[in-house]
Amino acid sequence: MTQKTKTLLERRYSMLGLLLIAPTVLVFCAVIVYPLVSAIYLSLFKIFTPTLEGTWVGLDNYRTLLAKGEFWTSLRTNLIWTVGTLTLQIIFGVGMALVLHQNIWFRSLARSLILFPYFISTVVAVLVWKWLFNDLYGILNHLMMSAGLIDWPLDYLGTMPNAMISVILVGAWKYFPFVVIAVLARLQTIPDHLYEAARIDGAGPIARFFDVTLPQLREVLVVIIMLRAIWDFKEFDLIFLLTGGGPVTSTQTLPLLVYKEAFALNQMGMASAYAVIMMLIMLVFMIIYIRRTRSEDS
Amino acid sequence: MADVVFSSVQKQFGSFMAVDNLNLDIQQGEFISLLGPSGCGKTTTLRMLAGLEFPTGGEIKIGDRVVNDVPPGERDIAMVFQSYALYPHMSVGQNISYPLKKRRVPKAERAAMMAKTAEMLQLTPLLDRKPKELSGGQQQRVALGRALVRDPKVFLLDEPLSNLDAKLRGHMRTELIELHQRLGRTMVYVTHDQLEAMTMSDRIAVMEGGKLQQFAPPKDVYREPANRFVASFIGTPGMNIVDGALRHEGGRWIFEAPGISVGTQNLGPETRPGNAAMGIRPEGLSFGEGPIEGIVQLVEQTGHENIVVVLVGTDMRLTGRTAADRVWRAGESVQLSIDSNQAHFFEDGPNGIRLNRPLSSPGNQEAAQ
Numbered sequence: 001m002t003q004k005t006k007t008l009l010e011r012r013y014s015m016l017g018l019l020l021i022a023p024t025v026l027v028f029c030a031v032i033v034y035p036l037v038s039a040i041y042l043s044l045f046k047i048f049t050p051t052l053e054g055t056w057v058g059l060d061n062y063r064t065l066l067a068k069g070e071f072w073t074s075l076r077t078n079l080i081w082t083v084g085t086l087t088l089q090i091i092f093g094v095g096m097a098l099v100l101h102q103n104i105w106f107r108s109l110a111r112s113l114i115l116f117p118y119f120i121s122t123v124v125a126v127l128v129w130k131w132l133f134n135d136l137y138g139i140l141n142h143l144m145m146s147a148g149l150i151d152w153p154l155d156y157l158g159t160m161p162n163a164m165i166s167v168i169l170v171g172a173w174k175y176f177p178f179v180v181i182a183v184l185a186r187l188q189t190i191p192d193h194l195y196e197a198a199r200i201d202g203a204g205p206i207a208r209f210f211d212v213t214l215p216q217l218r219e220v221l222v223v224i225i226m227l228r229a230i231w232d233f234k235e236f237d238l239i240f241l242l243t244g245g246g247p248v249t250s251t252q253t254l255p256l257l258v259y260k261e262a263f264a265l266n267q268m269g270m271a272s273a274y275a276v277i278m279m280l281i282m283l284v285f286m287i288i289y290i291r292r293t294r295s296e297d298s
Numbered sequence: 299m300a301d302v303v304f305s306s307v308q309k310q311f312g313s314f315m316a317v318d319n320l321n322l323d324i325q326q327g328e329f330i331s332l333l334g335p336s337g338c339g340k341t342t343t344l345r346m347l348a349g350l351e352f353p354t355g356g357e358i359k360i361g362d363r364v365v366n367d368v369p370p371g372e373r374d375i376a377m378v379f380q381s382y383a384l385y386p387h388m389s390v391g392q393n394i395s396y397p398l399k400k401r402r403v404p405k406a407e408r409a410a411m412m413a414k415t416a417e418m419l420q421l422t423p424l425l426d427r428k429p430k431e432l433s434g435g436q437q438q439r440v441a442l443g444r445a446l447v448r449d450p451k452v453f454l455l456d457e458p459l460s461n462l463d464a465k466l467r468g469h470m471r472t473e474l475i476e477l478h479q480r481l482g483r484t485m486v487y488v489t490h491d492q493l494e495a496m497t498m499s500d501r502i503a504v505m506e507g508g509k510l511q512q513f514a515p516p517k518d519v520y521r522e523p524a525n526r527f528v529a530s531f532i533g534t535p536g537m538n539i540v541d542g543a544l545r546h547e548g549g550r551w552i553f554e555a556p557g558i559s560v561g562t563q564n565l566g567p568e569t570r571p572g573n574a575a576m577g578i579r580p581e582g583l584s585f586g587e588g589p590i591e592g593i594v595q596l597v598e599q600t601g602h603e604n605i606v607v608v609l610v611g612t613d614m615r616l617t618g619r620t621a622a623d624r625v626w627r628a629g630e631s632v633q634l635s636i637d638s639n640q641a642h643f644f645e646d647g648p649n650g651i652r653l654n655r656p657l658s659s660p661g662n663q664e665a666a667q
């Protein structure tokens with residue numbers, strides 16, 4: 001093996017590089033590494049939130065939560081919500097991107113309008129949806145009754161499975177524009193020649209979608225699904241504001257459970273343990289995402 | 299029998315006329331090049347034949363069938379794109395057999411046809427590779443394979459060699475010529491490279507500004523250009539075009555420009571005195587003795603000959619060829635003569651039509667003055 005000695009200039013460049021990334025590394029440590037380590041550390045204590053005083057319990061919090069039915073119920077709810085809303089986001093997102101990729105006359109306007117749900121504040125969106133869903137004066141019940149679809153007002157947020165369906169639908173409405181933007185961006189880079197070659201080769205519109213469009217979207221769809229899966233899995237505000245986890249705990253996902261443990265039951269140590277478990281689950285998605293993007297780069 | 303016919307075809311994009319009143323009769327088994335500068339309408343013409351653009355007027359026939367309203371997949375054509383347009387997620391084998399799959403050819407038959415095409419193009423060892431794992435030349439071959447595999451009536455090739463390096467381009471040119479000879483199919487080839495058009499085609503359709511300028515065999519396009527545009531576009535180095543005027547004197551025509559006077563009896567009856575242009579190919583200029591005086595401006599040595607640019611008067615540049623062993627220096631004075639037997643005369647204007655009879659015809663025997 002040959003020993004490579006650095007010249008003075010190379011050493012100066014290395015030093016400059018270190019100096020340039022130092023601020024970012026410091027901020028990264030302060031806002032990501034410290035809270036992460038702190039959460040793991042806190043999860044080993046039994047802590048009373050208002051005073052933040054605690055006693056060392058080791059892995060007891062983890063043993064307790066894994067034995068608790070509420071954890072498994074919330075995890076199941078969390079998965080139903082994530083899979084449900086993500087599926088709808090992908091279907092509506094890809095469909096809408098395909099429509100907006102066509103040469104339709106209101107394309108520019110539609111492309112701007114489609115982003116509206118994504119940019120609107122969650123609190124505002126949820127308030128509006130709660131009005132629409134309201135069983136006494138909500139317009140949704142009014143319209144459905146006028147159309148003769150139902151005889152009595154439906155309780156969209158207070159009964160199951162209506163509450164879960166409503167939450168999933170609002171989630172899909174709120175986040176599908178992200179899928180539209182990402183898919184549309186990819187669609188625009190597919191060379192027209194591929195479609196023209198396929199037309200000459202005898203492929204109809206459906207064959208062109210499956211043989212040209214979809215294979216080209218595959219990579220971007222994997223990335224979108226991983227990112228949105230992580231973001232949907234940890235979704236808090238939309239569900240908390242819409243149903244508060246109810247009726248009872250029917251729509252209580254893990255983030256809501258973390259919140260309840262930390263601030264309603266004042267068990268900061270237990271909440272931290274839930275948060276650490278959540279992080280481990282999301283780590284699986286993160287690893288797939290990172291591997292995927294790395295293989296694309298290479 | 300005509301295999302492809304364009305009758306008064308036009309294509310308009312908004313107010314821009316991309317192809318204007320195009321009439322072409324392409325015979326069965328012919329290799330035709332559509333040649334012209336960028337924006338001349340050659341690619342639009344090919345795309346209309348492919349069914350990727352729709353003519354705004356006129357009629358296109360393939361065989362006996364008017365195809366204006368026939369979708370590309372049903373025209374019995376195959377096309378090779380400039381970018382090759384290979385399906386990136388499919389292997390070489392899948393790319394080649396894709397057109398057969400879409401036409402529901404049974405699997406066993408499909409595999410046999412694909413294997414035969416791959417064999418012919420020496421692609422057999424690459425069948426499992428993806429396009430991105432291939433070199434430019436190999437990708438080009440796959441694109442050809444995809445076109446060849448179903449033995450269509452007409453092959454369309456849209457500048458298929460322009461993405462290859464010079465050496466490979468020369469090699470692929472030879473392969474395409476051999477392929478055409480072997481298959482005997484009608485081929486329509488779009489290029490802006492006159493060398494490709496000249497070496498490969500049975501006939502060349504020279505286009506400019508959306509209009510067909512000349513449709514003739516390569517030799518005729520070179521030797522008997524229909525107009526000034528064709529004359530100046532074909533040939534490397536290009537034909538020298540000198541603006542001047544024609545006058546009639548003692549039963550013969552005399553072309554005059556500053557420092558130049560050329561006599562000829564070879565002009566057609568429609569010739570009128572007045573502004574005109576003379577065209578002379580570099581090989582029509584003789585160096586050494588002659589009535590034209592100039593100064594050598596530039597010498598390009600190609601190895602087997604010298605291309606010499608001579609300044610005549612204040613702003614006229616004439617390009618000639620000389621033997622490689624003659625050493626020229628920039629700034630050197632030189633005397634030139636023009637072989638009037640090789641001179642063409644054109645009407646005034648950028649597309650002025652040729653006035654002289656074909657150069658091989660009798661009555662064109664006068665030497666330059």
